[in-house]
Amino acid sequence: MVKMTACSKDSIVTSKNSQPAFDSNLARLARICTELAGARPGPVDADERHAALNVQIALAELGQDVSLEVAAEVWRHRSNSVLAGWLSGAETIASAKEALFSYVQHAPLGGFVPEPPGPAGYD
Numbered sequence: 001m002v003k004m005t006a007c008s009k010d011s012i013v014t015s016k017n018s019q020p021a022f023d024s025n026l027a028r029l030a031r032i033c034t035e036l037a038g039a040r041p042g043p044v045d046a047d048e049r050h051a052a053l054n055v056q057i058a059l060a061e062l063g064q065d066v067s068l069e070v071a072a073e074v075w076r077h078r079s080n081s082v083l084a085g086w087l088s089g090a091e092t093i094a095s096a097k098e099a100l101f102s103y104v105q106h107a108p109l110g111g112f113v114p115e116p117p118g119p120a121g122y123d
Contacts, residue, residue: 051096052072056070
């Protein structure tokens with residue numbers, strides 16, 4: 001089991017033996033969402049912009065520098081995985097980082113896929 005502890009304000013540390021798997025899962029999710037962002041027309045919705053910015057910063061802190069559009073797709077992917085269109089939980093950088101950590105740490109067996117579980121049309 002992975003230990004998650006706060007080592008300083010708003011930072012997350014994982015045990016060393018889980019770090020490569022976490023980094024690999026996060027990189028895969030970022031690649032998938034980069035492709036999805038390229039296929040989605042237009043900019044990030046105004047309603048989603050604040051959360052997407054927090055997700056973008058959280059992703060950078062976790063080692064993935066992505067555009068705002070890709071960050072929005074990452075959050076949408078997480079939201080769709082629990083059958084929601086756009087979840088709350090990214091009101092702050094810290095809350096976004098914790099939610100992303102949990103989502104990536106508990107990646108489905110076989111890793112992330114372009115379409116998370118759930119009915120089409122939830123995004």
